[in-house]
Amino acid sequence: MIYYETFTEVVIFTVKKNKIMLNSYSSADKVLLAVDCIIFGFDKEGLKILLIKRDFEPEKGKWSLIGGFLKKDEKLDSAAIRILDRYTGIHDIYMEQLHAYSDIDRDPVERTISVAYFALINIENHNAELIQNYEAQWFSVANAPKLIFDHNSMLRHAIRRLRYRTSTKPVGFELLPEKFTMRQLLELYEAILSKELDKRNFISKINSLDILIKLDEKDMMSSRKGSYLYAFDKEKYDAKLLNDFVLNL
Amino acid sequence: MIYYETFTEVVIFTVKKNKIMLNSYSSADKVLLAVDCIIFGFDKEGLKILLIKRDFEPEKGKWSLIGGFLKKDEKLDSAAIRILDRYTGIHDIYMEQLHAYSDIDRDPVERTISVAYFALINIENHNAELIQNYEAQWFSVANAPKLIFDHNSMLRHAIRRLRYRTSTKPVGFELLPEKFTMRQLLELYEAILSKELDKRNFISKINSLDILIKLDEKDMMSSRKGSYLYAFDKEKYDAKLLNDFVLNL
DNA sequence: TATATCAATGTAGTTTTTACACTTAATAAA
DNA sequence: TTTATTAAGTGTAAAAACTACATTGATATA
Structure with a gap:
């Protein structure tokens, strides 16, 4: 096992049959990567987002975007799909990566970077199962509650992106x-x-x-x-x- | 130390003076987070990007975007600024987060998620120091070389974003x-x-x-x-x- | 059968965008 | 000093896109 400092990073490698094999980027820190979903819906009352009540501390009882952590062998898009499915039973819908949020203390528990996705679903098709099986609830976008962490900021960005998307895709x-x-x-x-x-x-x-x-x-x-x-x-x-x-x- | 499985994640917490303190999200995997910069410049020959020749395996000798790893106590924007400064001595310039890339095997050494940023700099102002002090080199965007990993894909996205930005900001x-x-x-x-x-x-x-x-x-x-x-x-x-x-x- | 309600439809005026070509200023060469 | 050369600087008319706007049509209910 050999350490070698390149201009970029310290790497750890071994030499096998005259071939250099890199094993890791040793000096780099690993972090938690979360995925949060801004789920838009629409019904006769207007544009809505789907939120859940956080059931553990900190911020227990506060409203939150639906989220989860990226798994080791999963890409972000897949994580977003998995998380949405888990909370809503919904899949095969429009999703789009929004932005990565990385303020140091955005999650007080542990350093976590979150990649936000936004999704568009059609409430009437899914509402029954959703309300029954899960603790999620629809809120009017216009008067969304205060959300945990930086989720309100994510929501604002998502709305801006959604507005722009109207001119680009038949969202x-x-x-x-x-x-x-x-x-x-x-x-x-x-x-x-x-x-x-x-x-x-x-x-x-x-x-x-x-x-x-x-x-x-x-x-x-x-x-x-x-x-x-x-x-x-x-x-x-x-x-x-x-x-x-x-x-x- | 108590384990508690919530609907979202397994968390680890302690109880101190009747207050629940979360210590970590135990079940979640941590990953390496890289930042790669697409640095655009312009001179009489046209639109250019700044690339470096990778000086270690794998892909040694191939051209690469300028990148590095996120540090534990650093946000992504700061990492992008730090990395750019380190490779070019340039700071205080326009930078914008582009997208997070997370294909499982995008980096063959180790699972790495990369958040791409794009930057705009003015070549004439910086070229001399840049070429002298660093191993970076300008390439015409129109015929950029094959880059390592998914960097060509990042470049394509960056160009698309830059085009859109022209209608939004006086880039x-x-x-x-x-x-x-x-x-x-x-x-x-x-x-x-x-x-x-x-x-x-x-x-x-x-x-x-x-x-x-x-x-x-x-x-x-x-x-x-x-x-x-x-x-x-x-x-x-x-x-x-x-x-x-x-x-x- | 009269009335109320929302659906459906077209146009004229205005603004924005496009396409297009000649004159001017400064210098270099004759 | 005259002439030639080069890119800079400038305006307008036609086309396209956008906006504002009001009447008629179909049906259920009173």
Whole structure:
């Protein structure tokens, strides 16, 4: 076993059959790596996030993002998927890495770096199981409670990213049921961007993307006349992505 | 010392004076956390990145981003600043966290998660010391060499982010000397976006931002007529940032 | 059958973006 | 000193995108 100080780091290596084998980066510190998920949902009341009540000290009883630790042989994306599944039973949804948070004392228990992910799920599809099986609860994004550690900061970043994503990806469709009305879509975008949008302009911009299928079916819940249901055309969207997607609302 | 399995994680805690003190998250794995820097520069030849030749196995002799390991009591931003300073002697420059890379075998020596940062520096200001004191070397972004590990992928992401940043921040000014001509600025943006821009439209868009100071001085190097030098007005820019910056080129 | 409610739809005015070419200033060469 | 050369500097018209805005249509309920 030989120590060798390079310009970069001290490394430990052995020589086997004339081949140098590095065994570790000896001088480097190892740290805990957490993954926290900002899970957005949408229903008729607006844009929501899913939180859990922390059940141990410190900060017991406070609201928290859903999180967990990265395992040794797991990549971050997989950890985020695993953690979300464990708390919600949900998988196969849109997730995106947000940012790594590393303030020294962000977690008072132990030095922990956290990589935040945000996810988009559709509440109606999952709500029943979620509330029954897990201690998670939906909160309106607009008046989210005080969260532990730096989770409020993560949430703010996630909202900013989500707003930006609306112009880049058809994120809206991730948050809605498979069939939805134009009004629902409009209200979703209004909730995300937290501004009012002109209905006619919105519809023509959405239509100009050419990624919606107008169904023959109507939703008769919302009005006497009934409003047509739409579905998202994944194929057209995938084709479109190649030439970049831009949507200015 | 008591073990307690919560819904989230196994934790270890002690009870002191009726207060529960958590000591660690026992079940979680610790990992090495690296920071890699994509350092962009610009000169008359175009957009460049700074690379170093790795001087130990594996991948000895291959080109690599500048990187290092996070220390125990250091946050990621600080590590990025430290590492950049160590390799280039440069500090006080624009840096931004890019993404965390965590493929299991991305570093064959040992499991390492890397958080990539990108930085913008102005070559002319720093080149001499940089080349003399360190083994770093500038490469044209357009034909960068094959890099170790997943560094090419980091570079691709960084370029994408840099392109987006042009519409959000006046990144250009970070890459130019204090005084610069409109032509230099134009060529920089052309290099970043890798597309041709119309000179007159570019100038009027830049001017409409109202963050440039036209100096009385001319650069006589580039032409017989000479071209006016400009400087970046940080104060106006800072004021402007409050109402969001948008620049569509 | 009258009324109330929300869905659906098009256009004109304004702003923004694009495409495009000639004149000017300074210097070097004749 | 005249002429030639080179890149700098400048404006406008056409096209495209965006905004603001109001009436009619379908149906359930009174």
